[in-house]
Amino acid sequence: MGGGAALGADQPVQIQGVSRSAFAASRTALGALLLRDLVVLRKNLWEFVLRTVIQPFLLCFVFLFVFPKIGQAVGSTHSTGGPSAFATVLVAGVVGISIMFQGVQSVALQMSQEFGFTREIEDRVQAPCPIWLVAMAKVLSGSVQGILSALIVLPIASVVHAAGVEAHVNLHWWIVVTVVPLSCVAMSALGLVLGTSFEPRNIGLMFGFVVLPITFLGGTYYQWTKLAPVRIGGWPWLQSIVLVNPLIYVNEGMRAAFTNVPHMHLYIIYPVLVGFCAVFLTVGLRNFRRRVLS
Amino acid sequence: MRPVARNRYGGAARMDNVSAQHVQMSSTDAVIRTSALTKVYAGADFRAVDELNLSVDRGEIFGLLGPNGAGKTTTAGMLTTRVIPTSGAAFVAGVDIVAHPTLAKQAVGVVSQTNSLDRQLNVWENLYFHGRLFGMGATSSRRRSDELLEQFQLSKWARASVYALSGGMAQRLMVARSIFHRPAVLFMDEPTAGLDPQSRLALWDILRELHAQGQTILLTTHYMEEADQLCERVAIMDHGRILALDTPEGLKRSVGVDTIVTVKASGDQAALAASLEAALDGVTRTRVTEHGVELHVKGGERLLARCVAVAEEGGYEVEDLSLAEPTLETVFINLTGKELRD
Structure with a gap:
């Protein structure tokens, strides 16, 4: 479609009803779409905070408080460093998983609903901007929500634990301000792919067959670098297979940003996350366009 | 029907100064023009819309009347950039809708068949953010939202959730939203389908009022009373083609x-x-x-x-x-x- 091309044609055309160039109209439309999402976020702020903290809080509560109390603390037997080392691994993972859930909740669930029974999307795509920009605005505001959730979750995750268990948080600022936004865009773009692929009635399937495996095999509870002992013959099969999981790179990135524990090399994390962004955005925007236009 | 010579309007697509003048001159008569506009959906072996030539004048209420599957909604879909034409050309407010859908959308207001109000915003906000979306500043958008709520008798529902609105009120709010940015054409797809008779009459009154204010309206309907009562000209469609086009009286005389x-x-x-x-x-x-x-x-x-x-x-x-x-x-x-x- 000419949408992309028209965006570049920054020339005023004086026609009844068409007073602004496509570029100017698209820019203000993008601003308005984001403003709308922020206003909705502010309205539902408590709901947002609660749904953001509940999962990280429960994870930390069970693994870092209850387990040590009842004598089955993770990391107490053959890991070096004991429960505190596990706490340090988990805190970063909990931030990573929150970013991912934000992508699913603020983009995938909403989009699938708007495509489904509310049909709100029909009005949204009449906005005076290219169709892809409507989807892109959703990804952007999903990313902002991801960043907010990281800001909320990190302090909670680092304080909820039993006495004697302590997560060692060390902020590496350059990594924090780059890998967190990058992860948020990648996970929101994943949300766009999921939201445009699953019908509302199949959302349960999406959680069961996509979200859960990504979560459990995404290195939230363990470091990717420690998976090597899981082998068939000489092949570290689990460590190899989980490399297709985008959450691995997010969580390893969080470890690099928030802790001093060993992590996957940053030379891998950055380009792969950029690659996932590109793939998810390409597929997601294509899906979106297909569902909107006929 | 006056078929459009594509090259005459091709200039509009390039948007140079000369052609912009062309557009301005020609837009005084026709707000919508199509020429051999055709749509074949992927996988279908028939033409949903078959070489449609249409011209709708400024200020007119124009009706596309026909049974379900006649191609009315597809026609409206193409003119509102949601359906991509297979061949042919169409211009809305002088803008080539295929080459410049983003520009065309500025000139178009749409009321869809289903309720597409933003469920997470209240009644007033639904209007306000529409204004912002179409490039209006905060102050003027706020003012116009208040005006429109007044005009559409929804003021006392301003802060209500859109879930609280009845079908007729939701429809009124959608009409108010669609004309917010003063579009050159208002498209209404089966506007009264599913409304109770009272709400239907109320909506007809609103459309007459908009028409009196000079709003160009294209509506699709399969209710012949609606076309007869409201429209200045009616195109009767079936199988993607226009079978007859005239004033309702002219059509009835023609029988x-x-x-x-x-x-x-x-x-x-x-x-x-x-x-x-x-x-x-x-x-x-x-x-x-x-x-x-x-x-x-x-x-x-x-x-x-x-x-x-x-x-x-x-x-x-x-x-x-x-x-x-x-x-x-x-x-x-x-x-x-x-x-x-x-």
Whole structure:
């Protein structure tokens, strides 16, 4: 479609009803779409905070408080460093998983609903901007929500634990301000792919067959670098297979940003996350366009 | 219908200064122009819209009337950039909708068949953010939202959730939203489908008011009363083609029938139709419907009395007899041999 091309044609055309160039109209439309999402976020702020903290809080509560109390603390037997080392691994993972859930909740669930029974999307795509920009605005505001959730979750995750268990948080600022936004865009773009692929009635399937495996095999509870002992013959099969999981790179990135524990090399994390962004955005925007236009 | 020469408007697509003047001059008469506009959906072996040539003037209420599947919604979809034409050209407010959908959307207001209000915003916010979306500043958007709520009698619902609105109120809010940015054309797809009769009449009043203010409106409908009551010109569509296009009066005149007589009687309906046609003058068409035998008659005197006489001579017992003027339904039946509602 000419949408992309028209965006570049920054020339005023004086026609009844068409007073602004496509570029100017698209820019203000993008601003308005984001403003709308922020206003909705502010309205539902408590709901947002609660749904953001509940999962990280429960994870930390069970693994870092209850387990040590009842004598089955993770990391107490053959890991070096004991429960505190596990706490340090988990805190970063909990931030990573929150970013991912934000992508699913603020983009995938909403989009699938708007495509489904509310049909709100029909009005949204009449906005005076290219169709892809409507989807892109959703990804952007999903990313902002991801960043907010990281800001909320990190302090909670680092304080909820039993006495004697302590997560060692060390902020590496350059990594924090780059890998967190990058992860948020990648996970929101994943949300766009999921939201445009699953019908509302199949959302349960999406959680069961996509979200859960990504979560459990995404290195939230363990470091990717420690998976090597899981082998068939000489092949570290689990460590190899989980490399297709985008959450691995997010969580390893969080470890690099928030802790001093060993992590996957940053030379891998950055380009792969950029690659996932590109793939998810390409597929997601294509899906979106297909569902909107006929 | 005046078919559009594509090259005349091709200049609009390039948007150089000369052609912008062209557009301005030509947009004083036609707000919508299509030329051989065609849509074949992927996987379909028929044309949903078949070489449509259409021209809608500024300030006009124009109706696309036809049964479901006639291609009305596809036509409106193409003109609002949601459906990509397979071939042909279309211009809305002088903008080529295929080459410049983003520009065209500035000139278009849409009321869809289903409720597409933003459920997470309240009534007032639904308007306000629409204004912002279309480039209005915060102050003017706020002011226009207040004005429109007043005009559409929704002021006291301003802070209410859109879930609280009845179907008719939601529809009014959607109309208010669609004209917020003062579009060159307002598209309404089956605007009163699913509304109760009272809300339908209220919406008709609103549309008449908008029309009086000079708003160009294109509506699709399969209710012939709606097309008849509201529209200045009506295009009757079936199978993706326009079968006839005129004012409602012109269309009804074109049938060449003055009166529709419906005779309800017991017995063999087909035989009754045949004997009535033979005995009466000026019968142009007979049909057997669920209401009885229907006769389309041109001229003819003492119709009622003669109908009764012919029926009773044939041994039929006449239960009911009615006379009516031709409607757009008659026109449609005449053109296609079937009823609109089929």
